[in-house]
Amino acid sequence: MTDRSTMRTYRLPTTANRGKLDAVAAVLPWWQRGLVHVQYIQVRKLKAGQTELGWLQSGEKKSLPSYLSQRQWNSVTSQVNAVLAAWQTAAKVGLRAVIRALRFEDEELRRQLYRINARKAWWAVDCVLDARHGVMVSEEALRMSTVLANEWLRKHPFPNLSEVRTMAMDGTVARVSVSDKPHADYWVKVSTLEKRNPVSIPLRGYDYFNDAPGEVRNFCQISVSTTGDVCFTLVKKSQPTQLRIEGESVGLDWGLRNIFATSGGKLLGQTPYRWLCERDTELNDLAVSLQRQGIRLRDSKRYARLNRRIREYVRNEVGRILNRLAGEDIREMVVEELDFRMGGLSRRLNRIMSRAGRATVGAKLASLVETRGITVTKVNSAHTSRCCSGCGYVDKKNRISQERFSCRFCGKKLHADINAARNILGRSQGQGGLCDFSKEQVLAEMDWSFRARWRIEPTLLRERSHAGAVPLRRSNNDVNRRCGVTAP
Ligand SMILES: [Zn+2]
Structure with missing residues (x-):
């Protein structure tokens, strides 16, 4: 069994005097x-x-x-x-x-x-x-x-570690102990540059830290800001809740219009597209004006603020939705390796969203495993939006718009993201979610299943479809004649 225990960090305030803090800060260089x-x-x-x-x-x-x-x-x-x-x-x-x-x-x-x-x-x-x-x-x-x-x-x-401002000190150089004095909850005894002369730093706990599950580790992260402020961070190690054994498995498709679509047919968290477009305009106008002034983007406080605003927005939305979903009777979430691009927005915004989304969804899913006992399974995302969740036919023309999916073989029509979510769920069964397969290998695999199921050559269907043929309804007897294949 793998160790599913987790470490959480908490910054604790200190009442240590300046002399002690300076002695600790002096270690940093x-x-x-x-x-x-x-x-x-x-x-x-x-x-x-x-x-x-x-x-x-x-x-x-x-x-x-x-x-x-x-x-x-x-x-x-x-x-x-x-x-x-x-x-x-x-x-x-x-x-x-x-x-x-x-x-x-x-x-x-x-x-x-x-x-x-x-x-x-x-x-x-x-x-x-x-x-x-x-x-x-x-x-x-x-x-x-x-x-x-x-x-x-x-x-x-x-x-570049010469610029790292955090010292990760384990118990041999920063011993953490519980205090019995009223003005401190913990003591951290930090080795300094002076041999045999450690300083004892008093730390104060607070409700959120005290109530958090787990035990305080004998370890302290000490950060020193460029202005000389010194912060102390303790770590709690906790055992996660038991994995759920009952409940459904749900496939999730991440899109940007609907943050998530589930295989059960739900669309969760509609991203206000207009809000995003406004941020996009703002972002690009700002970038252009900064470039004109010869200011690098990463030096601009305004640019950083806007970046943060978008990231926080994504984080809040993702957190809210996944929490709600976790409240339902779910045992497993199946997700694809994430891709967050969305048509109609600039590369710049897509990049921010995609980074923010990837990081947040990743962290949030990890915390669901830990705090709610939900299993998270990752699958290969290749072709999930082009494949029909009904018959297994893969064709890029199946997806007729951002939202509409209409299978050119069996005629199934549904919301494109929900179709993708169903494929994602389906992929979790067997072969490790095709995780190490290339895009081509995934397609070959799906074509193989399609052939086995319908005894029709999917590549031939695609050729016809791409040549502009009308939808190739399976229910239509015509399909067999047009494909030159005998029906099963
Ligand atoms: Zn179909």
Whole structure:
């Protein structure tokens, strides 16, 4: 069983005096240097083919500079490892899409690249990826994955840790204890630059923190702002609620007009398209005027504010709808790997919406698993909007507008998003949701099922349909003659 426990962070106010806070803040520049130092060591290992980063070797530890204590170096190493692990996870998702989009004659090569990517072994030098399970790949696949990973790294470099302003300190350098004094609920004893002279920081709890489930971990995140403010964040670890075993499975399609459509036929949360169009105009006017003044977008407070407003809007809507849905008798939600583009809006707004949506929906779904015990299953999104949920015929002409779906084979008509939601639900049964399939492979799979079911060649149907033939109703006997196929 996987560990489904979760960590939540809470910032706690402190009443510590300026002297103590300054002593803690003074650690930051050295901590940053330490992060950069350890990152250099760990990245070298990654690029030499190591995939799991652990503690430093004793030889490496001995050569560390003395501006931090050994225990501080250990804590720094954990922070670096966490950052690099997050990079690896993001790279794995990103590279999966890259591999899917590659054009190859050789499908075996693609499969090998997937295998390498799944193990994050992009820089591996040994063809045996997993000796225990006998997983091997070719030299060519190894070379190619290194090229892909380097290219990815060029576009998505490792974070610059010299600018990180948060120190993730574990209990050996920031011991957390419960206070019995009235003016503090917790104490954090932080190691500073002065050996054997830690400072004790009093922290105050509050209702939301105290009521939150879970136990306080012996760990503290300390952030120092550029103006010298010091913030302390504690972590609670909680066990999630039991997974629901009763209730329905529901497929969800994310669109922007209707935030969600369910396989049960509901449309939830209509996005006011007009509101979005107004924000879009505002956004683009602002961008143009900033560019004219030679101001970079990311330096503009107004641009940031507008960005935030759109993001918050998406977050609130998504949260509200998913909470409502979770209140129903649902055991499982089936979702596609998310894509948030919408016609009629600028690339700029689509990008913001898509980032906001992806992050929010991802976080919200994760919290539903944890707090409500709902299983979330992800499936491949390819062709879900083009396939008929009734007969399985795939044709882009099936979707006649943003909202209308009308199957050119069986004649089924329904809301396009609800049709997609039903396909998403259907895809959760079997083959792991076709998750690692390329778009072409998904189509081949669906065509195969269609052929098996109707004994009609779907590619032939599509050719006719794209040549402008009238809808190919199955109920119409004419269909067989026109396709030159005998009826089942
Ligand atoms: Zn159909």
